[in-house]
Amino acid sequence: MKLGPEEKRIMDKMQPGILTxxxxxxxxxxxxxxxxxxxxxxxxxxxxxAEDIGKRMQYLTERSKEAYEEPILIDQKYLVQQDIWRGKVVCPFPHKGLYVKADIHLKNIENGIEISWTPLNIHFIEEHGFFEGKGSKHRLDPETLIKAIY
Ligand SMILES: [Zn+2]
Structure with missing residues (x-):
């Protein structure tokens, strides 16, 4: 399928140095x-x-806030720690919305899988089904992500 003008605008905003x-x-x-x-x-x-996955990531992220940036064991299975940074980032898709800059680190202590995500990752996945391009710093491979958070 050919690249449409709307899709091109979004992809232009996804280039390095534009929004991040x-x-x-x-x-x-x-x-x-x-x-x-x-x-x-x-x-x-x-x-x-993707919506279920986003909601699950949101749940783990919210729970981890109880620990104020210290590691917390959630549901006896997920060791989660959140680093919150200053500033916010906008979504490159055409709608209004600002997302907090933070890194959420998770280790699934049953299978040892470790992953990290940002609040924007959650939004991308839940609302746009977008896990980022291959080689992107915050790309989340869906299979690894699912194994980590379920
Ligand atoms: Zn969006």
């Missing part, structure tokens, strides 16, 4: 809809939805 230093596409040269489509198929094959 690193951008959101990494070294992925596919179009945005192909990136989203491929991950949607993976998520579906594993029996989840």
């Amino acid at each position: 230093v690193d951008g959101f596409l990494g070294n992925d040269n596919r179009n945005l809809h192909d990136i989203i489509q491929e991950d949607a198929e993976k998520v579906e094959a594993l029996g989840y939805t």
Whole structure:
């Protein structure tokens, strides 16, 4: 499928140095809809939805705030620690919304998988089904993510 003007505008905003230093596409040269489509198929094959995954990440993120940036063990299974930074970032998709800058680190103590995400990752996944391009600093591989948070 050809790149539409709206999609091109979004992808331009996802380049490094526009909204964030690193951008959101990494070294992925596919179009945005192909990136989203491929991950949607993976998520579906594993029996989840991007919305469910986003809500789960949001739950773990909210719970971790109880520890004020110290590590906290959630549900006897997830060791989570959140670093909150100053400032906010806007979403490159066409709507209003500001997202807090923070890094949430999670270790699943049953299988040892460790991952990190940002509040913008949660929004991307829940609202746009976007896990970021391959090679992107904050890209979350759907399968690894699912194994970590479920
Ligand atoms: Zn958005």
